Amino acid sequence: AQSVTQLDSQVPVFEEAPVELRCNYSSSVSVYLFWYVQYPNQGLQLLLKYLSGSTLVKGINGFEAEFNKSQTSFHLRKPSVHISDTAEYFCAVSDFGADRGSTLGRLYFGRGTQLTVWP
Amino acid sequence: ETGVTQTPRHLVMGMTNKKSLKCEQHLGHNAMYWYKQSAKKPLELMFVYNFKEQTENNSVPSRFSPECPNSSHLFLHLHTLQPEDSALYLCASSQDPVGGRTDTQYFGPGTRLTVL
Numbered sequence: 001a002q003s004v005t006q007l008d009s010q011v012p013v014f015e016e017a018p019v020e021l022r023c024n025y026s027s028s029v030s031v032y033l034f035w036y037v038q039y040p041n042q043g044l045q046l047l048l049k050y051l052s053g054s055t056l057v058k059g060i061n062g063f064e065a066e067f068n069k070s071q072t073s074f075h076l077r078k079p080s081v082h083i084s085d086t087a088e089y090f091c092a093v094s095d096f097g098a099d100r101g102s103t104l105g106r107l108y109f110g111r112g113t114q115l116t117v118w119p
Numbered sequence: 120e121t122g123v124t125q126t127p128r129h130l131v132m133g134m135t136n137k138k139s140l141k142c143e144q145h146l147g148h149n150a151m152y153w154y155k156q157s158a159k160k161p162l163e164l165m166f167v168y169n170f171k172e173q174t175e176n177n178s179v180p181s182r183f184s185p186e187c188p189n190s191s192h193l194f195l196h197l198h199t200l201q202p203e204d205s206a207l208y209l210c211a212s213s214q215d216p217v218g219g220r221t222d223t224q225y226f227g228p229g230t231r232l233t234v235l
Contacts, residue, residue, distance in 0.1 A: 004161070034223075036226075041228065042228050042229075043123070043125075043209055043211075043226035043227045043228045043229050044209070044211075044224075044226040045226070046223050046224075046225075049223065090162070106164060106167070106175070107162075107164070107224060108161075109161045109162040110161060111159070111160065111161050112161075
């Protein structure tokens with residue numbers, strides 16, 4: 001089974017400051033990696049995903065993430081945050097190990113990081 | 120209407136009630152999912168349907184009963200729930216179950232359920 005650890009449950013920052021939300025995963029097989037955002041009273045929305053290729057992935061709203069296989073990390077970054085970025089952010093992994101059929105479509109989520117941007 | 124919709128958005132029910140949650144996706148997807156989101160816990164996958172067939176039941180108690188009459192609609196029937204079942208229930212869909220791990224899952228806004 002896979003597991004995802006989001007190291008910070010809450011991250012407060014001031015507007016226009018840079019931010020990094022940390023995500024580490026454990027897996028014995030190759031994985032696909034995702035970041036989702038959840039605004040208040042809404043469902044989850046995909047920010048970006050890593051499937052293969054370049055380890056630096058750019059997403060919506062100016063966010064990017066870097067896949068580091070040796071450190072099993074997929075940290076999310078934004079160089080300058082806005083108040084509208086206040087939301088909960090979820091890291092998720094999906095494996096494509098040997099037993100493909102039984103885990104088709106399964107995502108393993110972290111507990112989430114609440115990002116609060118102050119004026 | 121576009122995307123994934125869920126009704127009702129809020130539901131309060133007693134432990135002896137029977138109610139149903141509805142999910143509809145307008146994206147032409149073939150796979151649909153039910154998740155439970157509780158405070159301070161990771162999202163829990165409950166059920167997966169591919170082409171209307173249930174392919175995964177993640178050890179969910181029988182007081183939760185899913186139904187998928189077609190690829191666009193998914194229901195979660197609730198009966199004799201417990202207060203600890205209070206949570207946000209999220210529905211999601213994805214395009215194609217074949218090689219489905221690469222598929223983005225699109226989520227609805229959720230139903231906030233309170234069991235008294």
